Amino acid sequence: MFAKIYRPAKNAMQSGRGKLNTWLLEFTPSMARRPDPLMGWTSTKDTKTQVRLKFDNKDDAIAYAKRQGIPFQVSEPQQAKRYVKSYADNFSADRKQPWSH
Template sequence: MKVRVYKPAKNAMQSGRAATKHWVMEFEPGARKVADQLMGWIGSTDTRDQVRMEFDTLEEAQAFAAKHKLIADIEQPKSRVRRVQAYADNFAFKRVS
């Protein structure tokens, strides 16, 4: 059984990065999602799709996967690019040549 281990990205609606401190393990989809004919709801017969586990460190997630004989696909977090800019730069005169 295959699982995906990753660090979630920062929520665009919040300025804090508190939700990005832990590692998340999710199972790969085992069955495709099907629309219900009557109600139009989307559903699946795979209940593992609802499971989402959180770990404090990557090593804990790897140990859990190894203990339960799961194949872990680990996605390393992307480095954060920070552009330092002064507020005065918004009003700086830029000569057009």
């Protein structure tokens, strides 16, 4: 039973950054998923993969994993590069590519 502690990335459909400060503890699957012979759906008998614990910060998640004796790996989030742009730059004379319709 190995756990992964990480902060989830923003969904591509979101523009805001709400609910991004939570950290998750998820268990990695111990067995592979197999198709069900009757319906063909993928399934597993490992129910720990369905558990997702939410924490307010990384330290709480690490403390919980240590207290429960769960081996874990922490994945630090990558910060997005912010490009400062101005709408007026679209019409500047120093533009690298000519602007036209």
